[in-house]
Amino acid sequence: MDGNVFHSWSAQDLIDPVNVVSGQGSTFTDDQGRDYLDFSSQLVNLALGHGNQRLIQSIKDQADRLVTIQPSFKNDTRSQLAQELVERAGESFGSVFFTNGGAEANENAVRMARGYTGRRKVMSAYRSYHGATSTAISLTGDPRRWANEPSDSSVVHFFGPYTYRSAFWSEDERQECERSLAHLEQQIILEGSQTIAAIILETVVGTNGILVPPEGYLPGVRALCDKYGIVYIADEVMAGFGRTGTLFAVENFGVVPDLITFAKGVNSGYVPLGGVIISKEIQKTWSTTAYPGGLTYSGHPLACAPGLETLKIFDEDKILDRVRDLGERVVRPRLEAMKEKYSIVGEVRGLGLFWAIELVKDRETREPLVPFNASGADAAPMNDFAGYCKQNGVWPFVHFNRVHVAPPLVISEEELVRGLDVYDAALAELDEKN
Template sequence: MDLKTLHKRHVLTPWVAQGGHEAPVVVRGEGVWLYDREGRRYLDLSAGLVAVNLGHAHPKLVRAIAEQAARLAYAAPGLFHDGRALLGKALSDLAPWPEGGRVFFTPSGTEANEDALKFVRHLTGRPKVLAAYRSFHGATHASASLTGENRRWPAEPGVPGVVHFFAPYPYRSPFFTEDPKEEAWRALEHLERVLLHEDPQRVAAIFLEPVVGSNGVIVYPEGYLEGVRALCDRHGILLVFDEVMTGFGRVGAAFAAERFRVVPDLITFAKGVTSAYVPLGGVLVREGLARFFDEHPLPTGHTYSGHPLAVAAGLAALEAYREEGIFARVRSLEGFFREALASLVAQHPLVGEVRGLGAFYALELVKDRKSKEPLSPWHAPPSPPMRALLRALLGEGVYLMAKHNVLLVAPPLTIREEEFLEGVERLSRALWQVEVEAL
């Protein structure tokens, strides 16, 4: 029995019906490329799940993990540990708070959001939290409840006290406007109305992706994040930025909070902190709030909190980001990325819009640009044309993350310009193949 057959027989693959699902058996990675067992290579144009920021097989991370494994592979989270201390300090230095902060380490981003939910309720004594409908905060029970899109449905009934609201989405405005300023104003008015109906004195926090991640890389109109911050300040509500995807250079800064100059009270992170080499997430809490736990027991814990191999990878990743000037590099290449992808709009009628910033972009695919009918509905499994496109992409040697009718173009931050252009060309060929059948 070969490896593909073994995998299909014994492994459950996330988010898809198992029957008929096909994928290459990848066995090696190098830079921006993945290699299957036959030696065929695939350009990893989504950095895995928007995670492998430094590319595959980065020597600094590989060496750090191996050296740590030889020295100490596990330490109970109640013990102090050198790597935890050093990474906690480094992350606090990256955070947007002048007074600094403290970090609670988790095994992943979904647990980071679960724990942030516990923190804000303990810190405020308030039971409710708000989160946007078009969002993803994780798949465990509480983070799935925070999630606004259809991946929360299998976890329902969810945890009590989570209320959803509509956030801006300029391409498909839920507020019936094509003016970005009007979109931001109406969205803030809507949010304040939801708050008033829920009693803002009972709301502990608002959870928000500062750039919507897997649900379409939606960059909010200017003034929206600032307005949410002002609403939180007015009502004594904490603001939590879910930076699991946007953190560690993805938007051309350490965090989107820095890029947009909007300061939250807590930041959840994962993925890029180790370039996904070892699972690690966490909650950054500004110092003024973290002091609460000096006198009150921290209300959570994990066996793998601050795992030695993970924090070693995190320290090596932060060192690589700094030595290679990755954050500034992404910012300088932003125009190049955007221009290269914008060429697809002119060439392909399936591409309704290209949007994003830094090294984080989405192609929204439509059956018709005028009606904006999605190529694949948001509330159902992928349509036949969308499935055909994903097959065509693999046939062209490209891996791209897809959600609903959106392709996420978010390559490793180390990608060379010529590699990115090659990826865009391969993507274009895959689109042509599907357009012949779909249009």
């Protein structure tokens, strides 16, 4: 246990956290002097890496001018970041509601959808994570929701597309797209379309599998939302801000949502920040009526300053171009080669610097290497993989039967190759055992 710190998602007496004392670029260091290549960007938020001096200086400069101001006042740093985000999101958007993180962003997006439509229900996918506050954990599909129930009973879950483990017996991505959209529409009808305020989707599902939607799926969701008067919320908390090679992940799929939620990569978590980018149409709802929500630290200047600097760095250093290049030229072929070499690799998938390696006991049956939501002895193979990586200086991202590749967007090509080498060696050892 870590003294008086109560840790999230943990049995307090069964943990022994690594004591991290410093970080620089794509590496962090513990109190024993061990360096770890951060292949998970902490919680997939550290887009511009540890110790970025430009982000740090932006916080210092803002602190010299104004440390904090409550959200009812106008502040130039907050206003400038909102303007930048709206302009980059597209002409249909008009404003930004700032929050302290992703869960609060999703909470407020749902509140906005309900206020705009006058409806209550919200639909979300089973394979999803939207946060740990009350509505956000209800929206979440993964097992972290279970212990928090009952919560918001007006949330309805559905099956999103997942061609490798299709719930619809699809043989390819075209069938998966068609059948998952047909499933979603039937559920809308049976739930009562007039009762549904919003559909919320991670543009690319993050923790629950790096599930890249098949071509046509998100435009199909957009069409269903338009047909039934439902608000489309794109959760870009993890997938946004360059992770997939575009500023907003929806740009990969030619679709415009009504609300975009963000956090994490907007300023690499240097100071907590999230928000909702709101369409001009929805923001009209509160033109002459007070919006029923707010946060003491909404748009905190010390958080917005590194957000502005992040966008400058993205432009000046051509971050999006390098993410696309590294993803396609380095990561994709390397993971596909691992799939060819190791029988435990069932599928690899991803975009930009956002990838998953799905591990199986049998390629024919696609039985997962460890059971869904495995823990204890059942999770031993994945724990072995993670242990090998850590012993060899790489901090991996492991979830259920999957290994993810999500390093900082500023990782050097040499570091990226080194991390993939360790993943490769860990898979070789795991393949021999299983």
